[in-house]
Amino acid sequence: MKGVEVEAHLRQVRAEGRKILVTYVTGGLGPGWVDALEAMVAAGADLVEIGIPYSDPVMDGPTIQEASARALAEGANPASILDAVARVPVAVPLVAMTYYNVVFRSGHQRFASLLAQAGVRGAIVPDLPLEESGEWEAEAEAAGVAPVLLAAPVTPDDRLAEICRRSRGFVYGVNLMGVTGERATVSGAAAVLARRLKAATDRPVVMGFGISGPDQAVAAAAESDGVVVASALMRMLLDGGGPDAVGAAVADIRRALDSA
Amino acid sequence: MSAAVHMTDPGPDGRFGDFGGRFIPESLVPACLEVEQAFRSAWADPVFRGRLDDLLRDYAGRPTPVTEAKRLSEELGVRILLKREDLTHTGSHKINNVLGQGLLTLQMGKTRMLAETGAGQHGVASATAAALFGLECVVYMGEVDTERQELNVFRMRLLGAEVRPVRSGSRTLKDAVNEALRDWVATVEHTHYCIGSVMGPHPFPWMVRELQSVVGHEAREQCRALLGGADPDLVLACVGGGSNAAGTFAGFVETGADLVGVEAAGGAAMDRGIPGILHGMRSYLLQDEWGQILEAESISAGLDYPGIGPEHSYLGDSGRARYAQASDDEVLDALQLLARTEGIIPALEPAHALAWLVGATRRGEVEAGSTVLMTLSGRGDKDAETVMGLLK
Numbered sequence: 283m284k285g286v287e288v289e290a291h292l293r294q295v296r297a298e299g300r301k302i303l304v305t306y307v308t309g310g311l312g313p314g315w316v317d318a319l320e321a322m323v324a325a326g327a328d329l330v331e332i333g334i335p336y337s338d339p340v341m342d343g344p345t346i347q348e349a350s351a352r353a354l355a356e357g358a359n360p361a362s363i364l365d366a367v368a369r370v371p372v373a374v375p376l377v378a379m380t381y382y383n384v385v386f387r388s389g390h391q392r393f394a395s396l397l398a399q400a401g402v403r404g405a406i407v408p409d410l411p412l413e414e415s416g417e418w419e420a421e422a423e424a425a426g427v428a429p430v431l432l433a434a435p436v437t438p439d440d441r442l443a444e445i446c447r448r449s450r451g452f453v454y455g456v457n458l459m460g461v462t463g464e465r466a467t468v469s470g471a472a473a474v475l476a477r478r479l480k481a482a483t484d485r486p487v488v489m490g491f492g493i494s495g496p497d498q499a500v501a502a503a504a505e506s507d508g509v510v511v512a513s514a515l516m517r518m519l520l521d522g523g524g525p526d527a528v529g530a531a532v533a534d535i536r537r538a539l540d541s542a
Numbered sequence: 543m544s545a546a547v548h549m550t551d552p553g554p555d556g557r558f559g560d561f562g563g564r565f566i567p568e569s570l571v572p573a574c575l576e577v578e579q580a581f582r583s584a585w586a587d588p589v590f591r592g593r594l595d596d597l598l599r600d601y602a603g604r605p606t607p608v609t610e611a612k613r614l615s616e617e618l619g620v621r622i623l624l625k626r627e628d629l630t631h632t633g634s635h636k637i638n639n640v641l642g643q644g645l646l647t648l649q650m651g652k653t654r655m656l657a658e659t660g661a662g663q664h665g666v667a668s669a670t671a672a673a674l675f676g677l678e679c680v681v682y683m684g685e686v687d688t689e690r691q692e693l694n695v696f697r698m699r700l701l702g703a704e705v706r707p708v709r710s711g712s713r714t715l716k717d718a719v720n721e722a723l724r725d726w727v728a729t730v731e732h733t734h735y736c737i738g739s740v741m742g743p744h745p746f747p748w749m750v751r752e753l754q755s756v757v758g759h760e761a762r763e764q765c766r767a768l769l770g771g772a773d774p775d776l777v778l779a780c781v782g783g784g785s786n787a788a789g790t791f792a793g794f795v796e797t798g799a800d801l802v803g804v805e806a807a808g809g810a811a812m813d814r815g816i817p818g819i820l821h822g823m824r825s826y827l828l829q830d831e832w833g834q835i836l837e838a839e840s841i842s843a844g845l846d847y848p849g850i851g852p853e854h855s856y857l858g859d860s861g862r863a864r865y866a867q868a869s870d871d872e873v874l875d876a877l878q879l880l881a882r883t884e885g886i887i888p889a890l891e892p893a894h895a896l897a898w899l900v901g902a903t904r905r906g907e908v909e910a911g912s913t914v915l916m917t918l919s920g921r922g923d924k925d926a927e928t929v930m931g932l933l934k
Contacts (some may be wrong), residue, residue: 347710351711432568
């Protein structure tokens, strides 16, 4: 099937002794978003999240809100984004990041197959907690799409174990109590959560939220298998930086992670 | 109509039929579970209930009267009883909910309260409760609404609350909820999000309905006293998220009364909505083919919401309640009619319920001589300037 399988690829990166670098691009953001996606991969991203924008992104801070609103105003929708993705040959896994109403409106099965046909082999749905996600997990897995679940600093141990058991591809650790966006430092909660997740699962553990640059990436990766960088890259695109600038920023983070 | 439809405890998964649930980020799950547990134990605790009843009586001015609207009844050919939530402290039913959630905030040991507001009534009520209980209060309000409800913004600030205008999205109620949720994710340790209507993730739709059910329970007893032991034929309330309607219906769902909720034509989720997920709940929503939420449009900031509380979706689908719409023009006419026949200037929100009744009686949809209980959810002072502008 099309695309690169998520978990096997991330386990391979980890086995090679490298930290996993996940980057993010808002699908449909301006004419250059596909170029930005390719630049991220060329600069050393191990996995790219494709944001499928939603009108009411409650887990996102100002940067991703602005990127989502702009992409939607430019007419982006899941079909147009996934059509564009399907035409890009990439050697790393792609994972969709969206909100549950986008999945629910299309229908679990239809949405999962739209992703699979485009070679997108995972999905992160941050407003779909354990209690409500069973049907989606089953349909996604049946289509070859890994349902990636998130754990938060306040997640108690029993839920954390269940999240690790049911997540596929990797486990997404949320670094902080708050929404996405650039922050000056990595919160102390991040290391605690990363250690708890690593103790609970052998699946790759990737930490995200608030990681803006190389130093924070290194700090957040210290106790985990890798990091997600999103808002800082989208801020560059929103402010007129092109794919080259985004690629250079990703390369900086890659170098920092590899030499830490 | 199904006799088996009740308004009961939706259980741990918070479902009303296919609707409701808890669709929230993992970061908020423990907080919602804590609120549910705290409310379950408080609601079963006679001490908590006693404290709340005392506040509702001594502070909010309950029970509110039921007024027989004689001249309006003559005009429309039906017997109209008005449940006077406009006479409560702060001028709307919103006070019932915030006193309950304010007490609960104290009980949970939290020191800060968040609220979203559209028309400003829930914001004012929250600021009031926060002042009363000594809590810090932050109110999120769409920028469009801060402009059309400037006086309420001032009232909230006078009460010591911080009002934060929301500039994202449609800059109305929906976006105020988004921003309040974003704040809550970051502050949940010491903050309670006092949701203002029967919406949001479980337990809020249920909890807010329970806290507002005092409206319906009082009204049922008052109607029986006025109607020689009988219940009204029709029970009517406006619906945005639907808290005054849910509280009212809760008192009459077991009777034979027809239940009618009236939405703004520009925000009619029950009429033009499709099931989906927004703000933590599954319900009927205005949305496009890809699940993007559409903007509601109404002269009433309080009904300017693209969804509806999940229990209303359930009551509507089951046939126990029906949901109708009123247009902006009909609402302005109804507001003036009530002012001139009864000397009561209603808020724009309950004027929707009356607007539907005026149309329905004229169209012959409500039998002449029927008895109608209508909840007058709030007073019109806040809307005077808007109405003045529209009538010029």
